[in-house]
Amino acid sequence: MEVLRQRRSPKAPADHNKAPSDFMKTIAVYNLKGGVGKTATAVNIAYLSACSGQPTLLWDFDAQAAASWYFQVENSKRKKASKLIKDKLALGELIQGTGYDRLDIIPSDMSNRNIDVNLTGVSGGKLDSWLSMLSETYGVLVLDCPPTLSELALRILKAADAVLITMIPTHLSFETYRHVTEMMEQKKIDLAKLYPVLTMIDRRKSIHQEFTASCKKTLGKTPIGFVPYCSDVEKMGEFREPLPVFAPRSPATLAYQLLWDNIRKKALRRR
Template sequence: MRIIAFYSPKGGVGKTAAAVNIAYLASQHGLTTLLWDLDPQGAASFYLSGAEPVKGRKLSKLLAGKAPVAEFVRDNVYPGLDFIPSHPSFRNFDIKLEEGGQSLKSVLAPFSEETSLVVLDCPPSLSRLTEQVLELSDRVYVPLVPTWLSLNSWEQLQAFVRSKKLGRKKLRPFFSLVDRRKKLHKDLIESPDRRLGEPLSVSIPYASVVERMGEEGLPLEVLAPATPAAAAFRQLWAEIEKDL
């Protein structure tokens, strides 16, 4: 079982859209996939259910050993794609992990035999949960809007990873919400700042059709597969598949 995470210390950078689309594409390429929405805001849950309210289970029951993790899973949201929806109680994930004496690794252990890929959609915070995600994941994909503020947040993330000795080599930045009409976006993509190292070659465009994912409750490959944004996510998946 491989584990990847989509994480950014900044919100509103297209992290959840990437997590949902990559999880869907992985499942369509023969990988039994589990997507876990760890963010208490529940954006991934909304992308997969549209306007229908998501009734997730309380985290405390899982971490206290009062309910098996299987009870939290929505099986076959799409063929090959299982899903653990968010719940408001996830805002206390760090505290509950400590109180229950468990780790994210132990919670995910029951999936190891039947699941090929776990995709974690993470909240935009630097916390104990973030540490566990960074430590556990084989790769961490970090979407960056091509702005100087995003580069600053990237440096902060690298500093955090260094301080916790979590392994910087697993971090994989890529550009997201790209608007090539903006000079700064175009310049940073064509000549990436040296602080990024070697970002993934794909750039996810800013597109209204991505916003429609929430309205329709569908991944782009289902909603609008012929669009440039859907093609960009397919390219992103190809790079991730090769990376793994």
């Protein structure tokens, strides 16, 4: 695995030299429940996508801005994401570099907490038009979604090529997954693009062992990835870097690499 170690370069987006393409793949990382490894998964998947040679953009939709914080990137006060919806700002003005080759980010800020209010009455085609513009530069788009049942979430789930639902192996987390599948069915969103990802698996806990062993029967699908509980993931907050950069031999790094390999083989090729 190539490790992109370039760090803290100017925040201008990289020149990817990518010909315009209609084949950009969009990966949404989503869950209604917090604390299940959603943002860590989005950050590491975006980084590994860039490592694989794909010009990649991580779009941080979560008002908590955790993904932006991991990459040490902030929105300027004049460039709030909320202005994009009101056509007061061009999409390209929000894009910043991360300091890693082939990896850019649209950072979040607290104005995103009102994004659903701002989306009210706005055509659903606006998100599609943004994705179309991004496909001219990027091969992979990773969306760190807000943990809400909202208009924004529904539009993202419809537009994405693959939806990763991060979840820990517990009763409540599996019940949340059921709620998401029911919502997608009601909105006629293709369930075939929904992929569970088990995270924070602690083999010392019997309930984690039981749920991991029975997850295919319980969920109706085999998870596309299994990420163990590992203190290295928590250290992402200390280093403010993707896991493969500072812990390339960590079991969690290997798990995220296997997850990315499965996404490419199973989730993105089918569409």
